Amino acid sequence: MDTKQIEADWAPRVLGILRIVAALLFMTHGSQKLLGFPPSDHSPEFLSLIWFAGFLELVGGFFILIGLFTRPVAFVLSGQMAVAYWMAHAPKSFFPALNGGDAAILFCFVFLYLVFAGPGAFSVDGARQQTDGT
Template sequence: MTDRLSAYAPQALAVLRIVAALLFILHGTQKLFGFPATEMQPPLMSLFGAAGVIELIGGLLILVGFYSRIAAFIASGTMAVAYWMVHAPGSLYPTNNGGDAAILFCFVFLYLVFSGPGAWAVNRK
């Protein structure tokens, strides 16, 4: 059974990459364009604005699988910084400080750095 499932590992990895990228892009569009609707609209030339640019552009690169290892490395680092600078000071526990998504993004993208993009990528390197 597991051998049959292993045959679909590249496609499952691609689905993980695509879904994570779509969610990451939403965080970027929220910061940069206010969509989905939010109160947070940071200046572009701020740390949050830079994070929004990385989330949007990096998310698009990861989504299509174009230089996805480099984009995932930058995105992973961005989420590590986001967690330790924004979320961790609020509480020791990620469920209380709202940082659980940042942790998940960080490690999913870190995994993509090592695994590559999987199937359906523009460049599969």
């Protein structure tokens, strides 16, 4: 088998799977903040900074999940995770394993990757592109 052909066939599929799994994990943070599921000790005040973070996580995560407007949404979410890391995690400790910010860092860079790589397979963006004939 030709490795170039395997890469051409599978890279978009695996990218699509990465996008979907990252979005599902990301959405759980928003659903916890806004919907109380999974249950949490606190819920944010309506229109507070944490509430807006939850809104971006839930709604933006859904857009990433279905692959709609993937690049601009991923850009916003990457920035959100960078801000979340420096505001909420970094002041606790220099080390991400100690400050609880390792997930924020990973989400930041996965979303940044999606800005440049696009949605991959299994996306609304890809379906729209095919129907446009481009």
